[in-house]
Amino acid sequence: MLKKLSLAALALVFSATTSMAATDITWWHGMSGKNGDVINEVAKKFNAAQTACNLTPVSKGTYEEVLAAGIAAFRSGEQPNILQVFDAGAATIINAKGAVIPAEDLINKAGYKFDRNAFIDGIRYFYADASGKFVGMPFNSSAPIMYINTDALKKAGVEAPKTWEEFEAIAPKLMAAGFIPLVQSQLTWEFTENFFSRNNVQFASNNNGYDTTEGTVLNVTDPNLEMMFTKLKDWSDKGYFGYYGAGWSDNQKVFEDNKAALWIGSSGSFGGLQKTATMPFSATFLPYWGSIKGAGTNSFIGGAALFAMSGKSDAENKCVADFFQFLTSAEIQKFWHEQTGYVTVTKAAYDLAKKEGWYEKTPVAEVGIKQLMLPAGQWSKGYRLGFYPQIREVMEREYNKIFANETSVKDALSTIKKEGDDLLARFAKTSG
């Protein structure tokens, strides 16, 4: 009797564990503070919504650190199921054929129907391959937008500029009103990459690098970009533009302290800015040049995407697909968007937030999405450039030199072209 009972108990334990044994999946990300908390919240919601999978998010530091950690883990076969990779690192992971399972394949294989058109236009191509297939799943997406010190503009009696020509016209008035007319926080993302997207100018050969890594070269010596930086330097000399180095917050601080009239920041800055800004503010699109034909297109997305790493079991991959479906559902997207300030990646989530009156309460939250939804141009879909984090470092160095009067705009841009092209050529060899 006792034997029978214990056998039954054993059987019960067994069946219980097999039915309860959820498949564990891990997610490495590079977010901390408030955004990291929201990620934990999203994972908790996912785990509560179903029983088959158990997701554990792990913060690995910054964007660069999570990519380095993911690479090291992959090489020793310890990779997580999901890796968050930032915009500039996209080429590194997408060109490593076999490191990731394209998100679209993963989702289709799990029996869901993947709809590319459900995503906001500006987001659709950036992490996709040349044929438009989603490789990464867009996650935290942001756009560079212009924040406006409303009091400053009122005091100077001017309207927010749509183009850089308009800015040039109102800058003396803003200065006379006692403000630094313009500050920004990242010359690479806001005035180089998104100069090319907003003004619809080609950034690199081979279809902005999407077609192949072989022989891809930068187009940074483009006369239009040279004009942009010549103007910036000129504005800086006249006092229209304040530059405080390559650090993001050194520049943002000037705006927060009510010393500047306009600040080019990220749509994702808005949550933090609400706490730190000492004056009322609003926002509008990143200006473009009226003089460049075809300008005014959408901007590239910044931020990061999620990649499903290869080398995992089918059960785990199914869970990752489940999670991607969950993450792109309108409810969760809206939650993420409202909690962090990052834009929604799907149209449905945007409509939901709009319907619920979120943008009447916080109009600034809509600016980034609207800018990403502007009509796309041939060159505003994205770029795919290897060793891009290093190319950005070269740009940061040369741009700083321009404003420190150590080099001319022309020389700086040709140095960026030369060193950038060398890096691209080196990258082409890595996959060889």
Added chain:
Amino acid sequence: MKRVQFDSKFLPYLFIAPQMAVIFIFFYWPSAEAIRSSFYLEDPFGFGSSFVGLANYTDVMKAPEYLGIARFTVIFTVLVTFFSLALGLLLAVKADHVIRGSTAYKTILISVYAIAPPVAGLIGMMFFDQHIGPFVRFAALFGWNMKVGLDYFDTAFAMVFVSVWKQIPYNFIFFLSGLQGIPVSVREAAAIDCRNGFRRFWTVTAPLLMPTSFFLLIINFTYSLFDTFGVIDVMVKDKAANNPITLVYKVYMDGFRGNDLGGSSAQSVILMIVVLVLTIFQFRFIERRVHYG
């Protein structure tokens, strides 16, 4: 003294085995791996790699950027080593003379050493902040418009300043104990022979301090070359741009942030050679002049 004899031939090897294993796993193996990958251009995920011979080395050596960083590293190392040794010695000599309240004085000086390099960098960064830094305001009184993070010289100044500040207490501790190790009888004899304190220091105290100084010289060299990483990282705030950085920071930027394993390996091998040459030089030419009492 009693000589220790091992009964077994293998026992001594067994005793040094753990140490050798640690050295092998954490030093020789990674070094060999670095040398190997410095000859390749590799996809970071390890899918493809192509043998490029010495191209990684020639690419690095040809880049004016790299040579500029190397030049800064030399200047930075010399300045940091010199000032932290000199100031540490000065404070130690002065502290050695203090009789009343010497413990409090010494504790205040030593406590800085307990601060971790990134925290020191952070404090330094606040000190030199463009908007709120007290030092920046102080400099402005003399018409020096400091722009740390934008101006190369200003950032270099701040980096040297913070790195020296961080290292002084360490040198202070060693110099002070070195000074206190000099027998009172020797000092008294010197005091009778020579009234000039300055001269007495250079002819009697300094030579007796040589073993300590030599040890500190090597430690400070490695500190300025490698351990200042945390200070630099915090000072440039993740964006090196045109700011001065050292060779170690460049290895980190290319390898860990840029994922260029081949190029970064080549740089670390170059660094390895530099340190090797420096160490040989120090032991062959400087240590000979050191008199170990």
